[in-house]
Amino acid sequence: MNWDWQYSGDILPDLLDGLRYTVIATLVGYVIALILGLVWTLLRRTPSRAFNQVIRWITEFIRSTPLIPQLYFVFFVLPAWGITIGSLTAGIITLGIHYSTYTAEVYRAGIADVPKGQWEACTALNLPRSRVWLDVILPQAIRRVIPTLGNYLIAMFKDSPMLLAINVAELLFTAYQVGSKSLQFLEPITIVGLLFVVVSVISSILVRRLERRYATN
Amino acid sequence: MSDVLDSYPQWLDGAWVTVRLTLLGGALALVLALIFGMAGTSRFPGVRVLNRVYVEFFRGNATLVLLFWFFYALPLIGLRFSTTFAAVLALGLNVGAYGAEVVRGSINAVPKAQFEATVALNFTPYQRMRRVLLPQALALMLPPFGNLVIELMKGTAIVSLVGLVDLTRVSKNIQGSTGETVAAFSVVLVLYFIVAQILQLFVRYAERRVDRMLGRRLPSEPSLGTIAAGAPGAGVSS
Amino acid sequence: MPPTDTTPENPAPKDSEGGATPADAAAGKDVATEKGVSTQKGGTPEDEPAAELPHGEAPGIRFEKVVKRFGSNVVLRELDFTVAPGERVTLIGPSGSGKTTILRLLMTLETLDEGLIWIGDETLWHMDRGGKRVPANQKHLHEMRKQVGMVFQQFNLFPNMNVLRNLTEGPVRVLGVPKDEAVERAKGLLDLVGLADKENAHPTQLSGGQQQRVAIARSLAMQPRVLLLDEVTSALDPELVVGVQDLLRDIARQSDLTMLCVTHEMTFAKDISNRVLMFDQGQIVEEGPPDQIFGEPSEQRTRDFLQAVLAS
Numbered sequence: 001m002n003w004d005w006q007y008s009g010d011i012l013p014d015l016l017d018g019l020r021y022t023v024i025a026t027l028v029g030y031v032i033a034l035i036l037g038l039v040w041t042l043l044r045r046t047p048s049r050a051f052n053q054v055i056r057w058i059t060e061f062i063r064s065t066p067l068i069p070q071l072y073f074v075f076f077v078l079p080a081w082g083i084t085i086g087s088l089t090a091g092i093i094t095l096g097i098h099y100s101t102y103t104a105e106v107y108r109a110g111i112a113d114v115p116k117g118q119w120e121a122c123t124a125l126n127l128p129r130s131r132v133w134l135d136v137i138l139p140q141a142i143r144r145v146i147p148t149l150g151n152y153l154i155a156m157f158k159d160s161p162m163l164l165a166i167n168v169a170e171l172l173f174t175a176y177q178v179g180s181k182s183l184q185f186l187e188p189i190t191i192v193g194l195l196f197v198v199v200s201v202i203s204s205i206l207v208r209r210l211e212r213r214y215a216t217n
Numbered sequence: 218m219s220d221v222l223d224s225y226p227q228w229l230d231g232a233w234v235t236v237r238l239t240l241l242g243g244a245l246a247l248v249l250a251l252i253f254g255m256a257g258t259s260r261f262p263g264v265r266v267l268n269r270v271y272v273e274f275f276r277g278n279a280t281l282v283l284l285f286w287f288f289y290a291l292p293l294i295g296l297r298f299s300t301t302f303a304a305v306l307a308l309g310l311n312v313g314a315y316g317a318e319v320v321r322g323s324i325n326a327v328p329k330a331q332f333e334a335t336v337a338l339n340f341t342p343y344q345r346m347r348r349v350l351l352p353q354a355l356a357l358m359l360p361p362f363g364n365l366v367i368e369l370m371k372g373t374a375i376v377s378l379v380g381l382v383d384l385t386r387v388s389k390n391i392q393g394s395t396g397e398t399v400a401a402f403s404v405v406l407v408l409y410f411i412v413a414q415i416l417q418l419f420v421r422y423a424e425r426r427v428d429r430m431l432g433r434r435l436p437s438e439p440s441l442g443t444i445a446a447g448a449p450g451a452g453v454s455s
Numbered sequence: 456m457p458p459t460d461t462t463p464e465n466p467a468p469k470d471s472e473g474g475a476t477p478a479d480a481a482a483g484k485d486v487a488t489e490k491g492v493s494t495q496k497g498g499t500p501e502d503e504p505a506a507e508l509p510h511g512e513a514p515g516i517r518f519e520k521v522v523k524r525f526g527s528n529v530v531l532r533e534l535d536f537t538v539a540p541g542e543r544v545t546l547i548g549p550s551g552s553g554k555t556t557i558l559r560l561l562m563t564l565e566t567l568d569e570g571l572i573w574i575g576d577e578t579l580w581h582m583d584r585g586g587k588r589v590p591a592n593q594k595h596l597h598e599m600r601k602q603v604g605m606v607f608q609q610f611n612l613f614p615n616m617n618v619l620r621n622l623t624e625g626p627v628r629v630l631g632v633p634k635d636e637a638v639e640r641a642k643g644l645l646d647l648v649g650l651a652d653k654e655n656a657h658p659t660q661l662s663g664g665q666q667q668r669v670a671i672a673r674s675l676a677m678q679p680r681v682l683l684l685d686e687v688t689s690a691l692d693p694e695l696v697v698g699v700q701d702l703l704r705d706i707a708r709q710s711d712l713t714m715l716c717v718t719h720e721m722t723f724a725k726d727i728s729n730r731v732l733m734f735d736q737g738q739i740v741e742e743g744p745p746d747q748i749f750g751e752p753s754e755q756r757t758r759d760f761l762q763a764v765l766a767s
Contacts (some may be wrong), residue, residue, distance in 0.1 A: 064367055064413035065406045066374035069385050072392075073402040080398050158279040165378060172282055176289070185289035193282050200277030333564050334611035338625040338677055339600040342593075348624060352615040431614045431659075 008187045011178045015191060018174030025092050025170060026157045032096025033156070034149070037103025044108065063101040068165045070094050075166040091163035091170075099156050103149060110145035111137060147211040154203050158196065171195070221400040224391050231387030232408060238304055238373040238383065239416075243366055245309025246316050253313070254320020255346070268317060275314035281375045283307040288379045304376045312369045316362065323357035324350055356427045363420030367413050374409075384408055513680045513713040514575030514602060515540040516561070521570035523556055523737075530556050531737040533570070543707055543714040545724040545745070548734030549760060554717045558683040561715070562605045563596050574602055574681065601630075604679030608686040610666040612658040618645070618669050619654040622676045630677065637676075644672040648702055664695030668702055675706070682706075684716040688723070696720070703727060719764055721749055733757045 043055045062070070075090040085093075114137050122132045164173035175188035249271075257268035275283070287303035298306065327350050335345040377386035388405035392398050516538040523531040530553045538544050546554035559565045560572060560579075567580040581588045582595040591599070612621050622641035626632040632640070645651050648668040650661075658666055667687060674682065684703065688696045700723045707714060707727050718724055724731060724745060731748040733741040733756070741754040752758050 061406075061410050064371070064417075065409040066371040066385065068374040068377065069388060069402060069405045069409065072385075072389065073406065076392070076398045077402055161279050161281040162375065164281075172279070172285060176285065179289065184293070185285075186291075186293045189282065189286050189290040193278055193286055196279050196282055197274055197277040201273050204273075204277070330607065330609055330611045331613065333562075334607065334613065336564055336600070337562050337603075337605040337607075337611075337674065339597060339629045340625070341597070341629075344628050348628065349613055349615065353613075356615075 004184065004187055007182070007184060008191060011175075011188050012191070014174055014178050015171060015188065015195075018169060018171040019195065021088065021168060022157070022160045022170040025088065025095060025160050025163055025168065026153070028092045029095035029099065029160075030153050030156055032093065033099035033103050033152070036097060036100035037107055040100060040104035041107040041111075044104070059101040059104055062098060063105075067094065067098050067159055067162050070098060071163065071166045087163075087166045087168050090166060091160075091168045095156060095160065095163070098159075099152060102152055102155075106145050106148050106152070107141070110141040110148075113144050114140045143214045146214050147207055150203075150207040150210050154200055154207070157203075158200065220395040221391055221397050221404055224395075227387050227391065228384070228404070228408065231382060231384040232412065234376075234381060234383040235370070235373050235409075236412065238301070238308065238376060238381075239366070239370045239412075241301075241305045242308035242312065242369050242373070245305060246311075246313035246365070246369065249309060249313030250316025250320050253317035255324070257317065257321035258324045268321065272314045272317050275310045276318070278311065280307055280311045280372050281378070283311060284375055284379060300376070300379055300381050304373070304379070304381060307375075308369055308372055312365055312372070315365055315368075319358050319361045319365070320354070323354035326357055327353045353431065356431050359420070359424045359427055363417070363424065366416055366420060370412060370416060371409070513541045513711050515542070515573075516681065516713060516715070517571075517573040518557070519571040519573070521560070521572060522568045523553070523560060523565065524568050529737060531560075534737060534739070536732065536739060536742075538713060538715065541711045541713055542730065543716065543728045545716045545718060545728040545731045546734060547718070547721075547724065547731060547748075547760070548740070549763075552734040553737040554734050555685055558605065558685050558715060558717060561603055561681070561683055563600060574599060601677075602680045603683065604674035604677050604681070605683040605685065606667070606671050606674050606687045608690050610658075610663070610670040610690070612666055612670055612673070614658055616658075617654070618650070618656050618658065618661070621658065621669060622673050625673070625677050641672075641676060644676055645669075647675075648672045649698075662695060663691045664698050667691060667695075667699050671699075671702060671706070679712070681713045681715070684714065684718070686717050686719070688718070688720060700726075721761070721764065725749060733760065735760075 040055060040059050044052050046052060071091060071094045074094045075085075075087060078085060078090070118136055118140065119132070122136055127136070160170055161172035163170050164176070167173070171192055172189075175192045176185075179185035179188045253268050253271045256264045257272075259265055259268075284304060284307040287298060287307055288300065291298070331349055331353065332345065335349050340348065373383060374385040376383050377389065380386075382390070384405055388401045392401035395401065518534050518536050521531050521534045522529070530551075534553070534557075546557060548554050556565060560567055561574070563579070571581065572579040577599065578588070578591075579596075579599050580591050582591045583589075612618075613624070616624060619638065619641055622644060623634070623637040626637040626640065627634055642651065642654065645654055648671060650665060650668055650672075653661060653665065653669070658669070661669065667690075671687075687703070688699050691699065700720065703723075704726055706712070714727070716724070716727060728745055730742060731745050732739050733748060733752070733754070735756055741748065741752060741757045748757065749761065752761065
């Protein structure tokens, strides 16, 4: 069996339609992950040790279980509790929550990565606590974490095909459907694979550029 | 709930499929990571290109896309694998690409002075790598490798989409047969969590051993570098 | 022309006025005892030189029009100098004057751009093929490196091995010494550097001074004929400097190694060396016995440098 260029051209519009859902799911999910990750990080810094540990184990639980059963849980269990949501919404929310536990780790490590001397200098200058965070610690921490956060955007993009487990019409799902109609899987799936490689390689070049720009020596 | 728990033989079978895929995929990934990672530190540009091509292609792709490709597309051009083999190949190639970046970065991160000391003691290039650089790089590799093993274990859930009966598939089957949606999907998440924690224990043990060997103290929480290493895009620094 | 004279009984040319001469080093050897004792200040004749210290024919070193560049920056400009077999030479000069580069070229940590470096009667960076002089291959470098040992500013002990294995790994893997023998010799060397009780310790458990003493022992375990010391006390806390310097003085006295030493410690340089070379901008500004260079230097550049060092 050979590559069918005619067929490849015909299915391209369908695939691009699927790509739209992939991009939407990735971007909206990413925003959720960035914000919710910050919430986890703040919750882990409360004065109550017990509470911090509870938060730590919740995020650990979400982070160390796979996305697909999580998608099933959100998509099938919430309706059982009377909350009905569409598959795309369920997919976006799950993707966002899943990756929020990663961004939370990144924020935490970024703050921990600011040298201890910076805190000591703040104490020596007798800066108020709000100034310490806003003027000294956060600006340095954010610089450090931007490239890593960029990497997680790529990671989410590459995990988005798993949304097909709950029938979100994203890129791979579309390719599969197109393929099963004609029983020609080679072209659609290969095209999807190439699309992923192209987007990932370009974005990792961008991330590396970010890394150089925000490099702290 | 009791219906769900009564089907424990199914759960056990599913767990075994998940663990087996993790081990096989991990073994393949480790071999690929070491080969292509060391290729990335070669003096010869041609060998380094091999590393780049492998890493960019397989790290840049989604594991599920790779799996679909092996499972649906390649048989059409005459390449037929068993489902398990296709899954191990997809997982191993993908995670191996991340691992190769970890290996390359870790070897490069061994201080240059250590290399100079091996020259001063007249070690051969093979001895430099085998006796000094790799053992020290190993300590840097382990924490990111630990992340990768967990990611690999989570990644095995994709095989449920091509018909293998792993933990995820079992949960779906049991949900279908008993109708206990909440129980079925809660149990599967807990089971995955337990498997992940057991894997963590092994990783921690290995880290402690290597750190004792190098006389270092283990940081209680992963550093930014470790977290970044497990993520796509860039490997360990440099 | 390479220095072909490699017998330790014939010390450096200007040994008449200096206190410590290379002949001291040979004090333990029968043939040289008479002469050795007569010129010896420290140590008694009964001082038994540690068996582990290298004895034998130490080669001389000769630089011929050596050029080394880093990019557009010329570090060594057509440098010529000779070190006699068994001679102890200290290199001083401001940072960036090229003195460390000289050691690194001898240890093959940097590649040579132009000129020739002789160790004994062989060139380090060139080899003979069919009567022609061609760039050295890895095998030639490997052979030549057998004669040279180096102690680094930052010790560079291997953290993945304990102290004893740091000392045995090279002899066993590179020289092919049987394990038992290597361990035996290593223990002797640890005794020599005063760390016999630390053989199972991990490098990170040692103080800087102890680590440097292990590093010295490690380089001696490879039985080099030439020992390069690159600012070996610069990274140490002040109170640990003396111990390392005393050890090196003993080694200088009890062995017949050719030694090249880069240091900022003037007293130490005085004690250990037969000759001092003052470098600036990749060239030798002035050379002479330590008393002369540190006492009454003739060049203004040397006076300025010494003043700056003493002031610090």
